Structure formats: C-alpha cells, structure tokens
Amino acid sequence: MSPATAVAATSEVTDFVVHKANGLKGLVDSGLATTLPPQYIQPPTERLESIKIATSASIPIIDVSNWDDPSVLDSISEAASKWGFFQIVNHGIPSQVLSRVVDAAHAFYAQSNEERRKYWKGSSLSDTVFYSTSFSPQAEQVLEWKDFLIFQYLKGDGEDDEPVGSEFWPLVCRDQVLDYVKSAEPVIKKLAEVLLKKLNVKDVNTEIQRCLSGSPRVALNYYPKCPNPELAAGVGRHSDISTITMLLQDDTGGLYVREIKEEDEEEEEEEGEGGFWIPVPPVEGAIVVNVGDAMQIMSNGVYKSVEHRAFPNKTGSRVSVPIFVGPAGDAVIGVLPEVLEGGEKKAAYKSVLYSDYTAHFFSKGHDGKRTLDFARI
Ligand SMILES: O=C(O)CCC(=O)C(=O)O
Numbered sequence: 337m338s339p340a341t342a343v344a345a346t347s348e349v350t351d352f353v354v355h356k357a358n359g360l361k362g363l364v365d366s367g368l369a370t371t372l373p374p375q376y377i378q379p380p381t382e383r384l385e386s387i388k389i390a391t392s393a394s395i396p397i398i399d400v401s402n403w404d405d406p407s408v409l410d411s412i413s414e415a416a417s418k419w420g421f422f423q424i425v426n427h428g429i430p431s432q433v434l435s436r437v438v439d440a441a442h443a444f445y446a447q448s449n450e451e452r453r454k455y456w457k458g459s460s461l462s463d464t465v466f467y468s469t470s471f472s473p474q475a476e477q478v479l480e481w482k483d484f485l486i487f488q489y490l491k492g493d494g495e496d497d498e499p500v501g502s503e504f505w506p507l508v509c510r511d512q513v514l515d516y517v518k519s520a521e522p523v524i525k526k527l528a529e530v531l532l533k534k535l536n537v538k539d540v541n542t543e544i545q546r547c548l549s550g551s552p553r554v555a556l557n558y559y560p561k562c563p564n565p566e567l568a569a570g571v572g573r574h575s576d577i578s579t580i581t582m583l584l585q586d587d588t589g590g591l592y593v594r595e596i597k598e599e600d601e602e603e604e605e606e607e608g609e610g611g612f613w614i615p616v617p618p619v620e621g622a623i624v625v626n627v628g629d630a631m632q633i634m635s636n637g638v639y640k641s642v643e644h645r646a647f648p649n650k651t652g653s654r655v656s657v658p659i660f661v662g663p664a665g666d667a668v669i670g671v672l673p674e675v676l677e678g679g680e681k682k683a684a685y686k687s688v689l690y691s692d693y694t695a696h697f698f699s700k701g702h703d704g705k706r707t708l709d710f711a712r713i
C-alpha cells in the first residue's frame with residue numbers, strides 16, 4: 337500500500353493520527369482528508385446543525401480596569417453564578433502578549449510532523465510538555481477535530497525561577513507561553529480573590545491556595561480547517577475540571593456555552609443534548625473566563641461550571657489558548673466550610689483527591705457535566 341492509500345483507508349486514519357503521532361494536523365496536511373473520516377463523524381444530536389442557538393442571550397463582558405470598584409466585583413460573582421462564563425476586557429495583559437501567543441500556537445503547528453512528534457505524549461523529553469490529539473483518544477467513541485499542546489506549569493522553588501522542565505518546551509512557542517502566563521497571573525489572582533471574597537472566605541491559607549491554583553496548565557488548542565464541519569465537533573460538550581479557566585480565543589469564533597435556566601438551579605441542571613447554546617463571539621483584546629468543576633465543588637454550586645463546546649469550520653484553522661487554573665494533584669478539594677456557615681444548606685459534594693478527579697475525567701470521552709457526579713453526594 338502506498339503511504340497515500342494508507343492514510344486514505346478508514347482503518348488507517350486513527351493509526352496515522354494517534355499511534356504514529358502525526359496528529360490531526362498531519363492528516364490535514366497530507367491533503368487526503370478531503371471528506372471527514374468516519375471516526376470523526378458525530379452522532380446527529382452532537383452536531384452544530386441540531387443544537388438550539390440562543391438568539392437573545394449573551395454572556396457578560398466585564399471591564400476590570402478597576403478592581404477596587406465594588407460593581408466590578410458584583411458583576412464577576414453574579415456572572416460566575418448566573419452564566420458560569422464571562423469575558424473580561426481592560427485586564428492589563430498587553431495585546432502584543434496575546435497576539436504573540438496565538439501566533440506562537442500557529443508556529444508550533446506549522447512545523448513538520450517530525451518536529452511536532454518530538455513532543456508527542458509519552459515521548460516528550462519532559463512530562464511538563466506534551467502534544468496530543470482529540471481529547472482522550474484511547475477512551476473515545478468518536479474523535480474530536482482538534483490537536484493540543486499542553487504545558488504543565490510547575491513553579492520552581494525560587495520566586496523568579498522558570499517552571500520545571502521549561503528548558504524542554506518547544507522554542508517556537510516557549511517564551512510566548514511563559515510571557516502570557518506571567519502577565520495573566522495577577523488577573524488570575526484577582527479573579528480568585530473576588531470569587532472567594534463573595535463566598536466569605538477571609539483566610540486564603542496555603543491549603544486553599546493549593547486547591548485554587550496548585551497546578552496551572554496551558555493548552556495550545558488547534559482546530560484545523562475541516563472538510564465537513566457540519567458533521568464534526570472540535571471539542572464536545574464538557575465542563576472544565578479547573579477552578580477557573582482563562583481562555584484566549586482568536587478571531588474565528590466557534591465556542592458555544594450552555595444557557596443556564598433559572599429552573600436548572602439547585603443541581604437540576606439540564607442534562608444531555610437539549611437546551612440552548614450561547615455563542616461566545618471573539619471580542620478584540622478580551623479573555624473568556626469560566627468557572628470549572630473544582631470551583632463549583634468548593635463553592636457548593638454557588639458558582640457554576642457550565643458546559644461548553646467548540647465547532648471547527650471549513651474556511652480556516654482556529655486557535656484557542658486556555659489557562660486551566662486548577663488544584664494541585666495531591667490537594668483534597670471539597671466544599672469550603674464558609675459556604676455552609678449559618679445556613680441550612682448541606683454540602684452537595686464530598687471531598688475528593690484532585691488527581692482521582694482528573695483521572696476520572698480523562699478515563700472517558702467528553703460527556704457533558706457527568707464528571708461532577710464523581711464528587712456528588
Ligand atoms: O477552544 C475553545 O473555544 C474551547 C476549548 C475548551 O473548552 C477546552 O480546551 O477546555
């Protein structure tokens with residue numbers, strides 16, 4: 337079989353993309369994926385054409401130029417409770433830092449298969465950086481139209497030390513990712529402070545710190561242009577397992593967020609493929625912020641970790657760069673005592689070791705908000 341025929345043959349696609357570590361980018365570059373390979377075809381309920389798009393709702397855009405303004409704090413905590421998602425503008429991260437990290441993501445994927453493959457999960461020189469495809473290809477029924485490069489951001493001992501293993505990060509994007517995280521850190525800190533303040537948490541001790549942001553991860557997500565986007569998903573319905581995620585998206589669009597209905601409150605959240613989906617349009621200079629499962633657990637559901645999904649398109653590739661701010665693997669997360677004080681509310685979640693929670697998330701394909709059941713009482 338010629339290499340060309342090998343790639344074209346359905347049964348060989350997964351092998352070429354996943355096992356031979358060419359990534360989806362390698363498949364698209366081969367020029368042979370002129371139609372969507374069967375393993376990428378989503379069931380009808382999970383396609384863009386069958387979801388109901390919310391036409392009047394939009395997620396809030398919050399100007400955070402003045403963190404001392406009480407109305408900013410109110411807007412953030414309200415958005416985290418009501419929508420689980422918001423965009424922030426005037427956050428102080430220089431626009432060049434944002435555009436450089438997006439360009440750097442393109443630069444990583446523009447390299448040859450051989451060059452990218454050096455970082456493939458399992459063969460990368462450091463566990464703090466790895467390249468992979470889809471979500472959890474070994475556990476998924478249908479593959480997602482996406483490649484990603486993950487950076488695990490473990491701080492060195494000294495204040496100014498570079499993250500552990502960063503000397504092994506790809507040179508085409510290393511400094512841009514480091515600069516982005518460095519500039520984002522004060523914003524992350526502020527967001528966490530505001531959310532905790534509104535929960536009456538006064539003593540943000542080191543243990544809470546480890547639960548909030550013990551192990552940030554950055555992803556360079558790449559959704560190549562897709563021959564049949566109407567049949568595919570870039571990332572399927574899921575909630576993030578982070579405490580908070582700061583997502584930078586390019587100007588392409590494709591992200592949708594589930595609309596929370598009033599009657600979904602009290603854990604009676606909409607399940608399955610129903611409900612309305614709110615598009616999150618790219619806003620120049622804005623960062624999308626969303627609450628993750630760890631924050632929903634710690635806040636006992638006051639803040640909502642909301643389902644979201646992204647679709648690829650036919651005209652070009654799309655890049656997004658989330659920073660998943662999440663607990664350290666060995667942190668035990670549970671409902672913060674302050675949230676229960678003085679009220680008649682009971683804890684809706686038990687305490688869980690975060691590395692167990694993470695392992696559960698990756699042991700299956702994306703399945704909406706089901707990961708949270710792992711911690712639900
Ligand atoms: O690319 C996007 O807009 C969303 C990505 C996402 O949800 C994720 O990486 O968890």
Ligand SMILES: [Fe+2]
Pocket residue numbers: 574575576644
């Ligand atoms: Fe996500």
